[in-house]
Amino acid sequence: MVVSDRIESAPGSSKRSSRKRLAILDAATEVFLRDGYLGTSMDEIATLSSVSKQTVYKHFSSKEALFVEIVSSLTDRTGDAVHAEMPPMQEAGDVATYLEAYGYRQLSIVLTPRIMQLRRLVIGEVSRFPDLARVLYERGPQRAMGELADLFSQLAADGLLAVKDPAMAAVHFNWLVMAQALNQAMLLGDDAIPTPAEQRRAVKEGLAVFLAAYGVKR
Amino acid sequence: MVVSDRIESAPGSSKRSSRKRLAILDAATEVFLRDGYLGTSMDEIATLSSVSKQTVYKHFSSKEALFVEIVSSLTDRTGDAVHAEMPPMQEAGDVATYLEAYGYRQLSIVLTPRIMQLRRLVIGEVSRFPDLARVLYERGPQRAMGELADLFSQLAADGLLAVKDPAMAAVHFNWLVMAQALNQAMLLGDDAIPTPAEQRRAVKEGLAVFLAAYGVKR
Numbered sequence: 001m002v003v004s005d006r007i008e009s010a011p012g013s014s015k016r017s018s019r020k021r022l023a024i025l026d027a028a029t030e031v032f033l034r035d036g037y038l039g040t041s042m043d044e045i046a047t048l049s050s051v052s053k054q055t056v057y058k059h060f061s062s063k064e065a066l067f068v069e070i071v072s073s074l075t076d077r078t079g080d081a082v083h084a085e086m087p088p089m090q091e092a093g094d095v096a097t098y099l100e101a102y103g104y105r106q107l108s109i110v111l112t113p114r115i116m117q118l119r120r121l122v123i124g125e126v127s128r129f130p131d132l133a134r135v136l137y138e139r140g141p142q143r144a145m146g147e148l149a150d151l152f153s154q155l156a157a158d159g160l161l162a163v164k165d166p167a168m169a170a171v172h173f174n175w176l177v178m179a180q181a182l183n184q185a186m187l188l189g190d191d192a193i194p195t196p197a198e199q200r201r202a203v204k205e206g207l208a209v210f211l212a213a214y215g216v217k218r
Numbered sequence: 219m220v221v222s223d224r225i226e227s228a229p230g231s232s233k234r235s236s237r238k239r240l241a242i243l244d245a246a247t248e249v250f251l252r253d254g255y256l257g258t259s260m261d262e263i264a265t266l267s268s269v270s271k272q273t274v275y276k277h278f279s280s281k282e283a284l285f286v287e288i289v290s291s292l293t294d295r296t297g298d299a300v301h302a303e304m305p306p307m308q309e310a311g312d313v314a315t316y317l318e319a320y321g322y323r324q325l326s327i328v329l330t331p332r333i334m335q336l337r338r339l340v341i342g343e344v345s346r347f348p349d350l351a352r353v354l355y356e357r358g359p360q361r362a363m364g365e366l367a368d369l370f371s372q373l374a375a376d377g378l379l380a381v382k383d384p385a386m387a388a389v390h391f392n393w394l395v396m397a398q399a400l401n402q403a404m405l406l407g408d409d410a411i412p413t414p415a416e417q418r419r420a421v422k423e424g425l426a427v428f429l430a431a432y433g434v435k436r
Contacts, residue, residue, distance in 0.1 A: 117345070124254070124342015126407050127335070137405040171398045172427050179393035187355040189344050209390050212431035
């Protein structure tokens, strides 16, 4: 009976533990984005997630470790979302249609209040906590441009784009599509996030410039 | 004698006052960029500029007013520097040479540690002090793109560029030239500011894309 209790209790305890971990992460995200890095205390996170401060520290060794986890997971989920549901190129019909969908997906998934708030917070803390921003950079824009470079290599190999330097083409595509809206949202706040219609127009116009440089002349 | 003393004293006092104002601004810039907005106190600014706290408040009614002044003047000086010394287009020979010089000037003047620190600080405070970021946005990127749009209108009128929407062309030029370096510096810190050679390459490559879309086909 005691043994079976122990056997039974392991998964239950592990489930409880993982539920607590998620509750801590949710609470921490809310408090960090609202009060900033310095303004956030582990006490408040414990209270909001209804666990003891000791439990918070059992899961995350420090406030910085907790924040790195939040930056990583939010950034990873954003990147995953951009790429998860892209249909294969063949189904799109032509390269312009495909890249327009790709660009719009990228822009619309990144331009959410939560991601913008996270980005502002991390940028504001670069001098004190450079590692936080490095995590966001590597898992955010750097990953996005790496995946774009792979895509452009493939499209060039298939004769659908005229790209000699895929990494440079990725930089150009990424910022033609993203930079203006991102800069506005960063400085003018979440109310300045463009509407879906404005985002579609920005992608279309940016893509036209990209294809003038990298499209295959027929 | 008393009257002449008074007459003499006015300009002297005004000079002293303006010297004090500059000392306060210098000290405040240093403290804000080092300690952030919340971490800065008017006491410390007074001490560092060797004036009384009362004198600080005589010149600037609040910490926010002082910070707005710093953001405005740093941003204005940056914008002025980009445009002050541009030679007229005719002397450059051709439009590509001219735009390359324009883009490099813009990028190299903006990508300084002080401007990057200011931008990070302002972005980190968007939710608490949206007006600060609005000042930076309007006097920084918005002004830069307004001047680019005027330039492209003129170059289109002269038959040197094929631009139908000068504001959109300005957005594309601005970010093809600036976005990658700016994003790196914002997230990876001042050590990630590209070297002059890297900046020149970024401008050249971005300009090639711009001209593929907006150049006059011969």
